[in-house]
Amino acid sequence: MAAPFPVIALERPALRVLDQSRLPHEEHWLTIGDLETLEEAIRSLRVRGAPLLGLCGAAGVAIAAERDPGEAAIREAAARIGRVRPTAVELATGAACCAAAVLGQAAEERAAAAWAFCAAYLARRQAEDEAIARNGLTVLPPGDVLTHCNTGTLATGGIGTALGVVRAAFAAGRLARCYVTETRPLLQGARLTTWELVKSGIPAVLLPDTAAAALAASGRVSAVVTGADRIALNGDTANKVGTLGLALAAAHAGVPFFIAAPVSTIDPGCADGSAIPIEFRSAEEVGGFGGQRWSPDGVDAWNPAFDVTPASLIAAIITERGVVRPPYGPGLQALVAHTPAGFGT
Numbered sequence: 001m002a003a004p005f006p007v008i009a010l011e012r013p014a015l016r017v018l019d020q021s022r023l024p025h026e027e028h029w030l031t032i033g034d035l036e037t038l039e040e041a042i043r044s045l046r047v048r049g050a051p052l053l054g055l056c057g058a059a060g061v062a063i064a065a066e067r068d069p070g071e072a073a074i075r076e077a078a079a080r081i082g083r084v085r086p087t088a089v090e091l092a093t094g095a096a097c098c099a100a101a102v103l104g105q106a107a108e109e110r111a112a113a114a115w116a117f118c119a120a121y122l123a124r125r126q127a128e129d130e131a132i133a134r135n136g137l138t139v140l141p142p143g144d145v146l147t148h149c150n151t152g153t154l155a156t157g158g159i160g161t162a163l164g165v166v167r168a169a170f171a172a173g174r175l176a177r178c179y180v181t182e183t184r185p186l187l188q189g190a191r192l193t194t195w196e197l198v199k200s201g202i203p204a205v206l207l208p209d210t211a212a213a214a215l216a217a218s219g220r221v222s223a224v225v226t227g228a229d230r231i232a233l234n235g236d237t238a239n240k241v242g243t244l245g246l247a248l249a250a251a252h253a254g255v256p257f258f259i260a261a262p263v264s265t266i267d268p269g270c271a272d273g274s275a276i277p278i279e280f281r282s283a284e285e286v287g288g289f290g291g292q293r294w295s296p297d298g299v300d301a302w303n304p305a306f307d308v309t310p311a312s313l314i315a316a317i318i319t320e321r322g323v324v325r326p327p328y329g330p331g332l333q334a335l336v337a338h339t340p341a342g343f344g345t
């Protein structure tokens with residue numbers, strides 16, 4: 001199934017993306033024809049979400065190959081784009097896989113091959129989301145769900161990962177509403193996930209991040225489901241900052257906490273969560289938003305964009321190729337052993 005609405009378009013020689021930094025009040029599309037513009041769009045989260053960043057990484061190679069299809073230029077472009085947001089493993093792997101795929105072609109064919117790779121990548125993403133949603137229904141208990149950040153169409157180009165599970169559960173009559181944390185400091189939940197749920201006709205209940213533990217303890221939700229940016233081989237998972245707190249609160253409340261993510265989010269290079277690089281962002285993002293400042297100038301901030309939830313707090317990891325339960329090592333190893341890097345299926 002294609003996405004419920006478009007968020008990205010491959011329009012050779014450019015990539016077009018819905019500028020997520022302007023949502024929900026303005027639907028503005030960006031045309032990206034050079035690496036500098038792509039880097040800025042990724043760094044400022046105009047386009048975001050680990051699975052969709054994989055496509056952006058591949059598109060960076062395609063954009064670079066239009067200008068210079070030489071091997072050195074393509075390799076440099078892949079490495080450069082892959083560094084922009086270090087926690088989301090798929091950004092680098094999508095770029096690297098596209099580069100590897102096209103460097104086997106004659107130089108004059110590489111740009112076209114890269115755009116074809118991107119089209120195939122997007123189609124796989126959409127199919128993976130569908131499979132994740134189906135598999136999610138096999139483990140999700142009936143009842144309302146709490147989710148964090150944005151893991152929908154805006155983050156994958158398909159129906160979403162955790163939000164794809166929510167969409168499927170709602171369609172199956174398994175939940176009446178989805179609770180959404182605002183997800184400070186960039187408000188992906190309050191701005192993006194609520195926007196997606198409203199567009200999909202799914203009742204959304206927004207809550208401050210600070211109310212999440214109380215919600216879990218209140219008995220109003222039967223599960224917490226989030227996405228992931230990088231999953232270590234032991235099941236430790238990096239996701240938007242605040243996820244660890246949700247997992248701790250869910251454990252205390254006896255509510256199952258699930259991760260929903262494509263196999264391409266699993267990083268065989270990370271044995272455990274301590275090996276996952278965590279992106280830190282500016283103090284300005286914490287001291288205000290949208291041009292409004294609420295903290296005095298000169299105040300520093302500790303602003304990790306992600307945190308790591310230990311495998312011990314995760315009830316199951318829902319992927320397009322099945323649901324993995326603890327102990328995660330053997331199951332995750334088996335998944336990555338049979339999947340080309342950068343693709344989840």
Ligand SMILES: CSC[C@H]1O[C@H](OP(=O)(O)O)[C@H](O)[C@@H]1O
Pocket residue numbers: 048049050051148149150151152155156161162188226227228229239240241305
């Ligand atoms: C299915 S999206 C995965 C992941 O990406 C988001 O991070 P960001 O908004 O910084 O791109 C968030 O951690 C989602 O859970």
